[in-house]
Amino acid sequence: MALYLIKYTKDDEIKFVGHLDLLKSIQRTITRAGIDIEYSKGYNPHMQMSIAQPLPVGSKSIGEYMTCGFKSNLKDEELLKALNEVTPKGIRYLSVKKVPDNMKTPMALLNSVESKISIPGNEELFNEISTIFHGNSPMEIKVKSKKGVESVKDLRPLILDYSLEYLNGKIKVTLVTKAGSEDHLSLNHVLEYLDQNTGGLDPDKFIGIERLEMFTQFEGNRISIEEYAKVKYDDEF
Amino acid sequence: MNRITDDILFKVDKPSRYTGGEYNMKVKDPESVDIRFVHAFPDVYEVGMSHLGSRILYNTMNMRSDTYCERVYNPYPDMEKLMRENDITLTSIETGTPVKEFDILGFALLYEMSYTNLLNILDLSGIPLDSDSRSNDDPIVMAGGPCAVNPEPLHRFIDFFEIGEGEYMMDDVLSLYAEHKKKGFDRKAFLEDVARIEGIYVPSLYEVSYKEDGTIKEMVRKSEKAPEKVVKRIVPVLDEVAYPTDLIVPFCEPTHDRIMMETFRGCTRGCRFCMAGMIYRPVREKTTDKIMELTDIIMKETGYEEISLTSLSTCDHSNIQMLVENLVKKYADQKVSISLPSIRVDAFSVGLINEIQKIRKTGLTFAPEAGTQRMRDIINKNVTEEDILSATRHAFELGWSTIKLYTMIGLPYETLEDAKGIALLAERISKEYFRVPKENRNKNLKINLSTSIFIPKPFTPFQWVPQDKTENILEKVYEIKHNLKNRSIEFSWHESDLSLLEAIVSRGDRRVADLILAAFKNGAKMDGWTEYFNYPAWVKAMEETGIDPNFYAYRQREYDEILPWDFIDIGVRKDYLIEENEKAKTANVTRDCREGCLDCGVMDVYGREACFNGIILN
Numbered sequence: 001m002a003l004y005l006i007k008y009t010k011d012d013e014i015k016f017v018g019h020l021d022l023l024k025s026i027q028r029t030i031t032r033a034g035i036d037i038e039y040s041k042g043y044n045p046h047m048q049m050s051i052a053q054p055l056p057v058g059s060k061s062i063g064e065y066m067t068c069g070f071k072s073n074l075k076d077e078e079l080l081k082a083l084n085e086v087t088p089k090g091i092r093y094l095s096v097k098k099v100p101d102n103m104k105t106p107m108a109l110l111n112s113v114e115s116k117i118s119i120p121g122n123e124e125l126f127n128e129i130s131t132i133f134h135g136n137s138p139m140e141i142k143v144k145s146k147k148g149v150e151s152v153k154d155l156r157p158l159i160l161d162y163s164l165e166y167l168n169g170k171i172k173v174t175l176v177t178k179a180g181s182e183d184h185l186s187l188n189h190v191l192e193y194l195d196q197n198t199g200g201l202d203p204d205k206f207i208g209i210e211r212l213e214m215f216t217q218f219e220g221n222r223i224s225i226e227e228y229a230k231v232k233y234d235d236e237f
Numbered sequence: 238m239n240r241i242t243d244d245i246l247f248k249v250d251k252p253s254r255y256t257g258g259e260y261n262m263k264v265k266d267p268e269s270v271d272i273r274f275v276h277a278f279p280d281v282y283e284v285g286m287s288h289l290g291s292r293i294l295y296n297t298m299n300m301r302s303d304t305y306c307e308r309v310y311n312p313y314p315d316m317e318k319l320m321r322e323n324d325i326t327l328t329s330i331e332t333g334t335p336v337k338e339f340d341i342l343g344f345a346l347l348y349e350m351s352y353t354n355l356l357n358i359l360d361l362s363g364i365p366l367d368s369d370s371r372s373n374d375d376p377i378v379m380a381g382g383p384c385a386v387n388p389e390p391l392h393r394f395i396d397f398f399e400i401g402e403g404e405y406m407m408d409d410v411l412s413l414y415a416e417h418k419k420k421g422f423d424r425k426a427f428l429e430d431v432a433r434i435e436g437i438y439v440p441s442l443y444e445v446s447y448k449e450d451g452t453i454k455e456m457v458r459k460s461e462k463a464p465e466k467v468v469k470r471i472v473p474v475l476d477e478v479a480y481p482t483d484l485i486v487p488f489c490e491p492t493h494d495r496i497m498m499e500t501f502r503g504c505t506r507g508c509r510f511c512m513a514g515m516i517y518r519p520v521r522e523k524t525t526d527k528i529m530e531l532t533d534i535i536m537k538e539t540g541y542e543e544i545s546l547t548s549l550s551t552c553d554h555s556n557i558q559m560l561v562e563n564l565v566k567k568y569a570d571q572k573v574s575i576s577l578p579s580i581r582v583d584a585f586s587v588g589l590i591n592e593i594q595k596i597r598k599t600g601l602t603f604a605p606e607a608g609t610q611r612m613r614d615i616i617n618k619n620v621t622e623e624d625i626l627s628a629t630r631h632a633f634e635l636g637w638s639t640i641k642l643y644t645m646i647g648l649p650y651e652t653l654e655d656a657k658g659i660a661l662l663a664e665r666i667s668k669e670y671f672r673v674p675k676e677n678r679n680k681n682l683k684i685n686l687s688t689s690i691f692i693p694k695p696f697t698p699f700q701w702v703p704q705d706k707t708e709n710i711l712e713k714v715y716e717i718k719h720n721l722k723n724r725s726i727e728f729s730w731h732e733s734d735l736s737l738l739e740a741i742v743s744r745g746d747r748r749v750a751d752l753i754l755a756a757f758k759n760g761a762k763m764d765g766w767t768e769y770f771n772y773p774a775w776v777k778a779m780e781e782t783g784i785d786p787n788f789y790a791y792r793q794r795e796y797d798e799i800l801p802w803d804f805i806d807i808g809v810r811k812d813y814l815i816e817e818n819e820k821a822k823t824a825n826v827t828r829d830c831r832e833g834c835l836d837c838g839v840m841d842v843y844g845r846e847a848c849f850n851g852i853i854l855n
Contacts, residue, residue: 016252017488025260028486028540031571045572058247086540088260088486206243 014090052106296481401470436470608658647705660720698817810838
C-alpha cells in the first residue's frame with residue numbers, strides 16, 4: 001500500500017451536500033481517475049480512506065484532509081492532476097503528498113480548526129458580539145450528553161484565537177477553535193451562545209460557515225496538517 | 238417572483254436535491270441555443286434520477302447543439318411549503334431558470350399517481366394548468382412515457398403527447414420546433430404541425446362525444462392534419478441508437494444509485510396482466526458486445542460501483558449467461574457488483590444470480606404472481622409450481638435464506654381458493670428450506686410474502702375486466718393470513734384506497750381529467766407517498782365532479798365498447814387481446830412467442846424484421 005495525504009475543498013456551490021454523499025462522490029472520483037485504491041479485507045470491503053472531520057450540511061471548506069491507501073506508487077503531481085480532471089465542480093484537490101503508511105490519521109492529528117462564520121445582522125449585533133469576544137467572562141451554555149445528562153460547558157477556553165469584521169451587513173467571525181477527539185468546540189454551540197447572549201440571531205437567515213484550515217500540534221507549534229506532512233516527511237519522500 | 242436562496246435551503250431536508258452541480262451535469266450557455274427544454278419528473282429528485290428513460294432523453298436532447306435540456310422535479314413538501322410562503326417560483330436545476338421561461342416543458346409519465354404532482358409543477362411554475370389557457374409566452378407542455386398510452390385523463394393539461402419511445406421522436410419534435418421558432422412562434426400552428434410527426438397526439442385536435450350510458454360515442458378529428466390513429470413510435474435497432482454514457486452522478490443519493498444498463502426492450506412472455514409486456518413490443522436486444530462496450534465506457538465516465546442489467550425480464554436475454562460471465566470476469570478486481578433486478582422463477586436464473594453473488598448473498602426476489610396453477614394459467618405466467626419449488630430449493634442449497642415473493646390478488650376470475658393458494662405456496666417454499674440438510678443451508682429462514690392489488694390496465698387482455706371490490710380484497714387478505722402457519726413467513730399487503738384511484742385514472746377518459754384537477758385543488762399531491770396520500774381530497778373530488786368509481790373501476794366493459802385509448806395503435810391488435818382474455822377465462826395458456834410467432838400484430842405495424850432484432854446477431 002502507498003498512503004497519500006490529500007487536501008481538498010468543498011466549495012460554495014456544493015455546500016449543501018451531506019458528508020456521506022461527499023465521501024461517495026470522492027470515491028467515485030478516484031474510480032474515474034483510474035487510481036487503484038486499496039480495499040479493506042472482509043465481508044463488506046470498503047475503500048481505504050480516512051477523513052479528518054465531517055463537515056456539516058451547509059458548511060464549506062478550503063481546508064479538508066483525507067488519507068487514501070493506493071495500490072501503487074504514483075507521483076504526487078500526477079495524482080493531483082488525475083483527480084482534478086474528473087472531479088465535480090465544487091471539490092478541488094489542492095495538494096497530494098505521499099506519507100509513510102504509519103502516519104497518524106488526519107483525525108488523530110487534528111488539534112484545532114480555523115473557521116469563518118458569516119452572520120447576517122446590523123452594526124448593533126456586531127457590537128454585541130464584539131463585546132462578548134473581547135471580554136473574558138466564561139461563555140457558558142447548557143449541553144446535553146448522549147445519555148441525556150445536562151451540564152454547563154464554558155466555550156471560552158476552547159477558543160484559541162479570534163478576529164471580527166463587519167462587512168456589507170454581515171458579521172464575519174474568524175475563529176481558531178479546539179477540535180479533534182480530546183477537546184472539541186462545536187461551532188453550533190458558539191452560535192447558540194451568541195443567540196442567547198445578544199439581541200438574537202435571525203432564525204430565517206442562513207449563517208455561512210467556512211472551514212479555512214485544520215491544524216495539528218507539532219514541536220509546540222500550531223501548523224496545518226499539510227505543513228506537518230511536509231516538515232516531517234519531506235526528506236523521506 | 239422570488240428564487241430559492243441559501244435562506245431557504247438551510248431549512249429543508251436534503252437541500253442537495255435542489256442544487257444540482259452533479260458530475261456530468263450538462264453545462265451550456267443558454268444564449269447559444271435555439272431551444273430551451275426542461276424535462277420534468279413529477280416526483281422528487283431521488284425518484285426522478287432513478288428513471289432510465291429520463292436519463293436517456295436528457296443526454297439525447299443535449300447531444301443537439303441547438304438545444305439545452307435541463308431538469309426539474311416536484312419539490313418535497315417541506316420545500317414546497319417554503320416556496321409558497323415566500324412566493325418562490327419553480328426553477329430548473331441546471332441554470333436556475335424559471336420553468337415558465339422555457340420553450341418546452343416535457344413530463345415523464347411513469348405512474349398515474351404522479352399526475353397531481355404534474356399539476357403541482359405547473360402551478361408552482363405559474364403556468365396555466367389548462368392547455369387552452371396558455372399563451373404564446375407560456376412553454377409548450379408535452380408528456381411521454383408508458384402511461385402516455387392512455388393520455389386522455391391528462392388531455393386538458395398537456396399540449397401534446399409522445400406515444401412510444403422518445404429518442405428519434407424527440408429529435409423530430411425539436412427540429413420542427415426550431416423551424417417554427419425561426420419564423421415566429423405560434424402555439425396553434427405548431428400544435429397542428431407537430432401532430433403530423435409519427436407518434437404524436439395533440440388532444441386539442443380531437444373531440445370526444447359520449448352515449449347516454451356514459452361510454453364513448455365517437456372521437457372525431459377537428460383537423461385534417463391530425464392522424465386518425467396515432468401509431469406508437471419505436472427505435473427499430475437498439476444497437477444503433479445513442480445510449481448515454483456520461484450519466485449524471487448525483488450527490489443526493491437516488492433511490493436506485495447504480496448504472497442502469499439496458500439489455501433489451503419488450504418481453505415475449507405475454508403475461509395477461511402486464512401492460513409493459515404489451516406496450517414495449519417488439520422485443521429488441523442490444524448485442525452482448527455492445528453491452529460490454531457501453532458498460533466499460535459508462536464505468537469510466539461515472540465511477541459507479543454497481544451495474545444493474547435492466548429490462549422487463551433480464552434472464553430472457555438470448556445471451557445472458559455469457560454476458561453475466563463476461564461482466565463478472567471483467568470487473569472482479571474492481572469490486573464492482575452486478576445486479577439483475579428482475580429474475581425468472583427457475584433454477585437457471587438462480588444459478589445466474591449465484592455467479593454474481595458468490596460471496597455476498599443479499600435477498601432473492603421471485604414473482605410467482607399467483608398461488609395456484611389455475612390462477613397462474615389464467616394470467617399466463619408460464620411458471621409451474623415445480624419451477625418455483627425447484628428454484629427456491631436451489632437457492633436454499635446455494636446459501637440464500639431470505640426470499641421475497643411478489644404476488645397479486647384481485648385478479649380476474651380469482652376465487653378464495655386462489656388466495657389461499659398464495660399462503661400454501663409460501664408454506665411449501667418454507668418446507669423446501671427445511672428439506673435442505675442443516676449443514677448445507679444458512680440459518681434464519683425469512684420469506685417476505687408481499688401482495689399487491691391487481692389493477693386492470695389499458696392495452697392488456699384484462700382491459701375490459703372490473704377491478705376487484707374492496708370487500709373481496711379484504712376477504713382474500715384474511716384468507717391468506719389465516720392460512721399462514723410458519724413464523725418465518727412475513728406477510729404484507731398494500732392498501733386499497735390508492736388502488737381504486739389508480740384503477741379509475743389508468744382506464745379513465747377525458748372526464749377523469751376533471752377529477753384529477755379537483756383532487757389537486759383539494760390538496761392532493763404526492764399520492765404515491767403513504768405519508769402524504771390524501772384520500773379525502775379525492776373522495777371530495779369524486780363528489781364534486783360526479784366521477785363514479787362504479788363506472789370507471791368496477792364496471793365490466795364490453796368488447797364492442799369504444800375505449801378511451803382505442804385511437805392509439807401500440808402494434809398489438811385488439812382482437813389478439815380479446816382472444817387472450819377468452820383464453821384466460823378457461824385457464825388456457827399461450828406460449829412464449831419466442832417458441833413461435835403468435836401473430837399479435839406487432840409485425841404488421843413495424844415490419845417482419847421488427848421482432849427479436851439483435852438476437853440473430855448474438
